[in-house]
Amino acid sequence: MPNLDAAFSALADPTRRAILARLALGEATVMELVEPFDLTQPAISRHLKVLEGAGLIVRRVEGTKRPCRLAPSAVAEIDQWLAMLRRALETNYDRLDSVLATMKPEQ
């Protein structure tokens, strides 16, 4: 799954997570996203491109502005993959629990 590569590595960067957190409050233009950071506009534009490529945001054109907002698809894909780990963890815990349950009476 090449999308998972893109989605997870997009999320690996704290600036990009902060951008997503900002977009969780609602749509924002590029300059609005530049403002809170100590980074140049091209740097933010690049981060946005990465987030868009990963399917984590979408952009529309509005005159000279390109407001960004969160997109749902990538999050769903990540959730789906993590569900596999969660299931495994639960299963292993259950197994551990039953091992402990078996041991206790004998100790």
Added chain:
Amino acid sequence: MPNLDAAFSALADPTRRAILARLALGEATVMELVEPFDLTQPAISRHLKVLEGAGLIVRRVEGTKRPCRLAPSAVAEIDQWLAMLRRALETNYDRLDSVLATMKPEQ
């Protein structure tokens, strides 16, 4: 959150995700994890170090072997962070729904 950095970038690599998928089936030693991949043992050892550093796996010592298994903490932290995005996405969808609901009668 520096742990999120580590966890997401650990998950960004397809080899590491494959290792986790393998561990979802149960504990495995380093050599057992090397076998299915077309990579050298040092390469896998490095990936395991990254996964351990991210809190995604734990290892125990068993003679000369170091069996690895999944660890729950990092997944929980990731889930928690993604929950924020999910909430925002739902909220935005609700908003869109209500906008559409408002528009329809007038169209």
Added chain:
DNA sequence: CCGTTATATAATTGATCTATTATATAACTA
């Protein structure tokens, strides 16, 4: 003790990432 097995670490190389500056484009505004 010795050779083997399981794993880790170091040095190195090539690739990828991130940020910067400089510049381009395209749409508003006067």
Added chain:
DNA sequence: TAGTTATATAATAGATCAATTATATAACGG
């Protein structure tokens, strides 16, 4: 139309990453 604003792209430098080979360590089996 000229100047400004919003954004994108290119060139580039420095940092980090991932893989390899070579080597170290440490436990196990005879």
